[in-house]
Amino acid sequence: MTDAPVTTISVEEFSERAQAIVNEVRKVIVGQTELIRHVLICVVVGRHALLEGVPGLGKTMLIRTLSEVMNLKFSRIQFTPDLMPADITGTNIMEKQGDGRQEFRFEAGPIFANLVLADEINRATPKTQSALLEAMQEKMVTVANTTYHLDPPFFVLATQNPLEMEGTYPLPEAQLDRFMFKIHVPFPSTQELVEIFNRTTGGDEGQPQPVVDGAQILAMSELAYQVPIASHVSEYVARLVVATHPESEGATDKVRRYVRYGSSPRGGQALILGAKVNALLEGRYNVAFDDVKLIAPAVFRHRLLLNFEGLAEGITADDVISELIEQTPTGA
Amino acid sequence: MQYTDTQATLLAYVRRWNNRLRLTRTVVWLPRGLLIGVLVGLMIATISRLRPWLLPEQILQNALVAVGIMGVLTLVTIWLWPRPARTAAQEFDRRFNLKERISTALEITSGLITAPPMFAERQLEDARVAANRVEANHHLPVKVNWLEVALLVLALVGLAAAILIKNPFEGEVIAQRELQQTIDQQIEQLEQTREQIENDSTLTAEQQEELTQPIDEAIEALQNPDISQAEAVASLAEAEQELREMSQDGQSRTERAANSAAGKQLRANPNSEQAGEALEESDLNQAADELEQLANELDNLSEQERQDLADQLEAAADALQETNPELADQLREAAEALREGDTQRAAEALQDAANTMNQQAQANQQQSQAANQAADQVNQSRQDMSGTQDQQAGNQQQGNQQQGDQGQQSGDQQQSGNQEGDQGQQSGGEQQSGSQGDQQGSEGQQAGDQSDGQQSGNQQGDQQSGEQGSQPGGQQGDQAGDQAGNQAGDQSGEGPASESQGGEQQGQPSGGESADQAGGSGAGDQGSPAGSDTATGEAGQQPGEVSNAPGDDDMREYDPIYVPQRIGEDGTADPEVSLGGEVSNDDGETINQTDFNETFSGESQVPYNRVFQQYQREAQRALDSDYIPIGVRDIIRAYFSSLEP
Numbered sequence: 001m002t003d004a005p006v007t008t009i010s011v012e013e014f015s016e017r018a019q020a021i022v023n024e025v026r027k028v029i030v031g032q033t034e035l036i037r038h039v040l041i042c043v044v045v046g047r048h049a050l051l052e053g054v055p056g057l058g059k060t061m062l063i064r065t066l067s068e069v070m071n072l073k074f075s076r077i078q079f080t081p082d083l084m085p086a087d088i089t090g091t092n093i094m095e096k097q098g099d100g101r102q103e104f105r106f107e108a109g110p111i112f113a114n115l116v117l118a119d120e121i122n123r124a125t126p127k128t129q130s131a132l133l134e135a136m137q138e139k140m141v142t143v144a145n146t147t148y149h150l151d152p153p154f155f156v157l158a159t160q161n162p163l164e165m166e167g168t169y170p171l172p173e174a175q176l177d178r179f180m181f182k183i184h185v186p187f188p189s190t191q192e193l194v195e196i197f198n199r200t201t202g203g204d205e206g207q208p209q210p211v212v213d214g215a216q217i218l219a220m221s222e223l224a225y226q227v228p229i230a231s232h233v234s235e236y237v238a239r240l241v242v243a244t245h246p247e248s249e250g251a252t253d254k255v256r257r258y259v260r261y262g263s264s265p266r267g268g269q270a271l272i273l274g275a276k277v278n279a280l281l282e283g284r285y286n287v288a289f290d291d292v293k294l295i296a297p298a299v300f301r302h303r304l305l306l307n308f309e310g311l312a313e314g315i316t317a318d319d320v321i322s323e324l325i326e327q328t329p330t331g332a
Numbered sequence: 333m334q335y336t337d338t339q340a341t342l343l344a345y346v347r348r349w350n351n352r353l354r355l356t357r358t359v360v361w362l363p364r365g366l367l368i369g370v371l372v373g374l375m376i377a378t379i380s381r382l383r384p385w386l387l388p389e390q391i392l393q394n395a396l397v398a399v400g401i402m403g404v405l406t407l408v409t410i411w412l413w414p415r416p417a418r419t420a421a422q423e424f425d426r427r428f429n430l431k432e433r434i435s436t437a438l439e440i441t442s443g444l445i446t447a448p449p450m451f452a453e454r455q456l457e458d459a460r461v462a463a464n465r466v467e468a469n470h471h472l473p474v475k476v477n478w479l480e481v482a483l484l485v486l487a488l489v490g491l492a493a494a495i496l497i498k499n500p501f502e503g504e505v506i507a508q509r510e511l512q513q514t515i516d517q518q519i520e521q522l523e524q525t526r527e528q529i530e531n532d533s534t535l536t537a538e539q540q541e542e543l544t545q546p547i548d549e550a551i552e553a554l555q556n557p558d559i560s561q562a563e564a565v566a567s568l569a570e571a572e573q574e575l576r577e578m579s580q581d582g583q584s585r586t587e588r589a590a591n592s593a594a595g596k597q598l599r600a601n602p603n604s605e606q607a608g609e610a611l612e613e614s615d616l617n618q619a620a621d622e623l624e625q626l627a628n629e630l631d632n633l634s635e636q637e638r639q640d641l642a643d644q645l646e647a648a649a650d651a652l653q654e655t656n657p658e659l660a661d662q663l664r665e666a667a668e669a670l671r672e673g674d675t676q677r678a679a680e681a682l683q684d685a686a687n688t689m690n691q692q693a694q695a696n697q698q699q700s701q702a703a704n705q706a707a708d709q710v711n712q713s714r715q716d717m718s719g720t721q722d723q724q725a726g727n728q729q730q731g732n733q734q735q736g737d738q739g740q741q742s743g744d745q746q747q748s749g750n751q752e753g754d755q756g757q758q759s760g761g762e763q764q765s766g767s768q769g770d771q772q773g774s775e776g777q778q779a780g781d782q783s784d785g786q787q788s789g790n791q792q793g794d795q796q797s798g799e800q801g802s803q804p805g806g807q808q809g810d811q812a813g814d815q816a817g818n819q820a821g822d823q824s825g826e827g828p829a830s831e832s833q834g835g836e837q838q839g840q841p842s843g844g845e846s847a848d849q850a851g852g853s854g855a856g857d858q859g860s861p862a863g864s865d866t867a868t869g870e871a872g873q874q875p876g877e878v879s880n881a882p883g884d885d886d887m888r889e890y891d892p893i894y895v896p897q898r899i900g901e902d903g904t905a906d907p908e909v910s911l912g913g914e915v916s917n918d919d920g921e922t923i924n925q926t927d928f929n930e931t932f933s934g935e936s937q938v939p940y941n942r943v944f945q946q947y948q949r950e951a952q953r954a955l956d957s958d959y960i961p962i963g964v965r966d967i968i969r970a971y972f973s974s975l976e977p
Contacts, residue, residue, distance in 0.1 A: 011454060228447035228455060230436040232422055285455035288431035331422065 009219045014280055017220060018044070020211040024069040027206030029062050030199065031192035038183045038298050039066065039157065041277045043115075044220050047270065048136050048156040048178060050121075050171075050302060053185025059159045063117045070217055071210035072114035072153070077132075079124035081167065085131030089141045090148075106143060111135050112150060114214055118158035122168040132156065133175045153217045173261075173305060180270045182302035227276035229287040234272065236330050237292055241268040243328050244304055252327045254320045258310030263303040271299045289330045297321050338456045339441035342434055345463040346417050349424050352472045357410045363480045365406030369399030370487040377494035384501040384508060392495050418442075428466045433459040511561050515554050518568070518713040522551050525709045532702055539699045542584055543706055546574040550710065561717065562961070568714035570963030575707035579700045588614050590655040594648035595619070601644040603629070603637060611648075616693035620686040627682035630675040638678075642670035659688045941977040948972045 042049040051059045067074030090109030136156050140149045243250040244262030275291035304317045373395025380386045421435040437459035439445045526547045553567035595612025598604040607622030645667035649660040666681035
């Protein structure tokens with residue numbers, strides 16, 4: 001990306017816009033600092049995020065707010081077991097012309113938007129999930145041998161409910177890997193709850209204003225790719241990725257014991273990209289180890305496949321990742 | 333490079349921080365390194381106090397070396413260990429929480445990673461500003477760990493105390509060093525002797541090999557790192573003994589035994605009796621003469637006598653087959669010719685055998701001379717080693733007051749025994765144990781006025797038993813030494829001049845410090861020194877050379893020999909001995925031991941063949957008791973064999 005054309009925005013502009021986005025979102029969303037930052041990172045680099053949290057924590061609200069702030073075309077797809085791929089991608093419909101002839105016309109589905117909210121994605125059948133995931137990866141849709149490109153920026157923010165697992169279709173690992181982050185949506189603190197109650201029941205709900213548009217998001221993305229990263233930081237990322245595999249030399253005890261399979265190289269790419277954006281958000285011009293460590297849980301959380309022993313003992317991916325970050329040396 | 337200035341600036345920061353870091357590490361690690369060195373020295377000093385190892389000055393040297401090495405190692409590691417700027421930058425990023433700004437900037441300036449100019453400039457400026465804000469003195473304070481410094485001082489005090497306080501093993505260490513030095517010198521001397529033998533063109537390869545074998549064995553024994561002084565002396569004595577045996581007639585034991593066997597066969601026939609006797613005594617020249625004479629008389633023999641002579645020659649040839657096959661073939665040919673009645677051919681064969689014997693005698697003579705010379709050199713080495721023993725004993729006494737007290741006590745006891753023994757024995761044996769002193773005192777008590785032969789025998793026995801000082805060993809040594817001394821006394825003046833001289837040299841007391849030297853000379857009955865130590869024993873132990881055994885050619889009147897009175901022996905005087913308590917002999921009679929002056933003089937006139945078994949039994953018991961060095965056991969056995977009635 002270092003050879004990419006010079007961005008049209010400066011680093012200062014990047015910081016200002018990012019800060020403006022956050023400020024506008026905060027008018028609606030109380031707390032959830034990490035959630036906002038991680039979602040923003042995904043949006044800036046044009047990748048997809050999977051949000052996991054119990055209902056009512058503001059996942060949908062956050063995404064809707066983001067679309068308003070970024071002035072992006074937003075669509076929401078509520079995934080249900082009877083949802084069909086054509087419900088997502090769109091379909092050709094027969095349309096009667098003025099001269100009496102009948103022609104097929106492509107009716108675009110909700111996927112044709114800049115920001116797509118795939119609500120409760122694990123409730124749809126795998127066939128429908130794969131239709132969405134193909135669009136996520138290729139950023140285009142093919143219907144009846146006709147390919148339709150999705151307008152940039154395009155990112156999918158999917159949600160899933162970790163509690164109601166009955167009647168759901170967990171996403172396959174290959175499809176999970178296409179999400180840059182898996183972000184936990186934590187329950188608000190008491191203080192935050194009070195603020196939420198005040199805002200939502202007092203009639204003074206904030207109205208976010210658009211501060212950026214799609215073109216500016218793309219410019220921010222281009223700038224993020226150009227952030228330099230030192231070789232030893234890149235090597236640290238590589239060591240982290242390798243250490244997630246139980247058979248590797250640098251694997252920690254928990255990885256060896258509880259992990260069935262580790263992260264793909266795509267995880268490393270996501271880690272570096274996320275760290276670059278995080279550095280810019282902090283006003284730095286280089287990636288630090290701390291950026292990597294901050295991003296690592298969201299990157300590896302859905303990429304570490306626990307084995308039966310790990311699941312049986314209630315080990316979470318976050319436990320393994322914490323040990324991994326703690327024990328993997330930053331130096332060579 | 334467009335970022336040269338920024339790079340230089342950042343590198344200057346890194347160098348400055350690096351020096352500061354090295355300084356802080358020096359303050360922390362130098363005391364630790366020195367402490368390790370001092371602890372090593374302390375450990376060396378402690379070990380040297382638990383076992384003989386190093387002298388104080390050596391401990392100090394080793395401690396200084398250890399401290400110096402650790403100090404230099406610490407400084408070199410800290411200040412000279414190569415540390416690339418990038419590595420240092422990474423460390424300072426971490427230490428100063430610079431968020432990898434400096435290391436990234438250095439990689440950008442060095443071209444290791446690329447970044448758009450806008451980003452690069454911003455990043456470098458950001459790194460420079462961050463570096464400028466760093467207060468290295470604050471982040472890298474020079475902190476002295478006073479606890480470690482106190483430990484270092486404590487260890488230094490301990491080391492100084494360990495060096496300055498007198499080490500009880502100091503004397504022993506000095507003695508060990510000197511002994512090792514002496515052994516090295518003797519090894520070198522022995523190697524020179526061996527080289528002389530190997531370069532001696534008058535000797536055949538077999539003779540050289542035979543002569544160098546005992547020297548090689550002695551060198552091998554001396555090269556054993558755990559060898560004691562006594563063992564070193566014993567190994568040299570053994571080598572000398574073997575060389576002396578070779579020097580007698582230039583023959584090995586095997587050859588001598590073969591000649592003896594052949595001689596016995598020939599002696600059985602009246603016609604070859606003279607030749608047999610000469611051959612049995614390994615006098616090859618005489619045997620050759622007798623064979624020539626026999627060859628001239630063959631025609632005068634009857635047919636039966638020829639057949640008998642042929643049988644004896646055949647038997648003698650069989651005995652000589654292994655050691656001298658040429659001579660054996662010639663004797664066998666003579667026997668065959670006699671059986672066939674061809675006296676002329678038999679005479680020629682006998683003449684050839686005589687010539688072979690003469691040649692063999694000549695070769696033996698050369699080997700004898702070489703062996704004698706080598707034995708003298710080995711003897712000199714042994715004397716040097718014995719001298720070291722005395723010096724070593726002196727060092728040990730100096731280093732160990734307790735041991736010195738014991739030595740003084742035993743010396744006093746020996747002096748008492750010598751005086752009571754009515755002998756002109758030169759005392760001063762500080763090294764002899766108390767038991768030896770008691771033993772000699774007992775001898776004096778029983779024997780009273782003994783012959784000087786016994787006196788020298790006592791000394792020989794004491795020395796050969798390794799001067800262990802245990803009472804049984806000393807007693808046995810006395811017993812064996814009595815007889816050796818007798819013979820030595822008889823032979824005084826007859827033995828080789830060199831041996832007598834050697835005996836006298838060894839007999840010279842040197843300051844009265846050593847037991848063997850103290851007992852070195854004695855006044856013999858004939859007024860000639862009998863020799864005192866091993867050399868004297870060897871002179872008296874050469875079997876067959878001088879003997880008063882019955883049947884020997886040089887037999888003369890039996891010498892009056894003192895027979896020590898044994899309690900419970902038959903037919904002897906009734907000793908009034910007082911042992912300080914009631915003791916019963918084998919017959920149940922109560923016996924007492926009296927003072928020395930009250931005992932009888934012990935002048936018994938009994939032929940030795942009556943007491944020989946008793947002497948031989950005692951000698952055998954001494955040989956079996958391990959108090960007799962291996963090197964001299966054969967001498968004692970040979971001696972008694974020569975005396976056998």
